[in-house]
Amino acid sequence: MSVRVDELIESGKTSISFEFFPPKTDAGEVALWQALGELESLAPSFVSVTYGAGGTTRDRTVAITGRIARETPLLPVGHLTCVGATVEQLQSVIDEYSSAGVTNILALRGDPAGGPGAAWEPMVGGLNYASELVELVRQHDDFCVGVAAFPDPHPASGSSTVDAEILLAKQQAGASFAITQFFFESRTYFELVERARAIGVTIPIIPGIMPVTNLAQIQRFALLSGADFPASVKADFTGIPESAVRELGIDKASEMCRELLDGGAPGLHFYTLNRSTATRDIYANLGLSASA
Numbered sequence: 001m002s003v004r005v006d007e008l009i010e011s012g013k014t015s016i017s018f019e020f021f022p023p024k025t026d027a028g029e030v031a032l033w034q035a036l037g038e039l040e041s042l043a044p045s046f047v048s049v050t051y052g053a054g055g056t057t058r059d060r061t062v063a064i065t066g067r068i069a070r071e072t073p074l075l076p077v078g079h080l081t082c083v084g085a086t087v088e089q090l091q092s093v094i095d096e097y098s099s100a101g102v103t104n105i106l107a108l109r110g111d112p113a114g115g116p117g118a119a120w121e122p123m124v125g126g127l128n129y130a131s132e133l134v135e136l137v138r139q140h141d142d143f144c145v146g147v148a149a150f151p152d153p154h155p156a157s158g159s160s161t162v163d164a165e166i167l168l169a170k171q172q173a174g175a176s177f178a179i180t181q182f183f184f185e186s187r188t189y190f191e192l193v194e195r196a197r198a199i200g201v202t203i204p205i206i207p208g209i210m211p212v213t214n215l216a217q218i219q220r221f222a223l224l225s226g227a228d229f230p231a232s233v234k235a236d237f238t239g240i241p242e243s244a245v246r247e248l249g250i251d252k253a254s255e256m257c258r259e260l261l262d263g264g265a266p267g268l269h270f271y272t273l274n275r276s277t278a279t280r281d282i283y284a285n286l287g288l289s290a291s292a
Helices: 005-010 026-040 058-071 087-099 130-137 160-173 186-198 215-225 231-237 242-262 277-286
Strands: 015-020 046-049 076-081 104-108 144-149 177-182 205-209 267-271
Touching: 005 015, 005 144, 005 177, 015 026, 015 205, 026 058, 026 277, 046 058, 058 076, 058 087, 076 087, 076 130, 087 130, 104 130, 130 144, 130 160, 144 160, 160 186, 177 215, 177 267, 186 205, 186 242, 205 242, 215 231, 215 242, 231 242, 242 267, 242 277
Parallel strands: 015 046, 015 267, 046 076, 076 104, 104 144, 144 177, 177 205, 205 267
Antiparallel strands: none
16 A cells, blocks of 8 residues: 555654656656656655646656656655646546556646736636645545645735635645645745644645755746745845855755754655755755654
């Protein structure tokens, strides 16, 4: 029987997980598997592979996730989004994951092709909300379902209060854990947890981490995702040599991760961008081990 993410968290062990994106080229796939191999020695609790924008790369994502399950000791979490898929197609992907031995799924509404701020148009014959997708996956008793949480207001809602209510609805639909969008100050995460707990959200909420290693890149990612890149954080990186940005970003991310763990976060989820060095550096700075 496959290990469940919620059971790993409930065991009290700090959850350390890594997220990758599906490569578009053969060279990119080689780089992905290299990064996976380099991070395997850190004994992560689980790894996941995203869909591309607008639901693209679904087939490649499912194939890579299945290969991780079959050929590595890593525990994969399969991504699944409502974007560009009918209920029948979603059922087919769920069946593919099950056949590959993948029984942990991250269920997301997903962003439209135009990005998080674009108008949402549900697929004809598809689903409109992540909570509906959670319900669909939970029709299969052997699946553990994770969902997204947002420390900063999601562009579609514009409201942290609404986002917390949506997280509660996903829990009520059967979600067992949540992973947050990336953020840059630990207080942002703790404020999200406080809002969620106040209205009855009880599932573990794992903070998502993306260190600043390239200033222009991180500002672009923040703009696309709706994450706030605070002026105070930006100021720390402004005017310093490009060669110094990565070192400072690793130091600041390490400091934030320590604050998160000390404050009770159940773990850390690293958005790796298919590279391993930044994650390994933070891991070393935190003094984590394979048995953490």
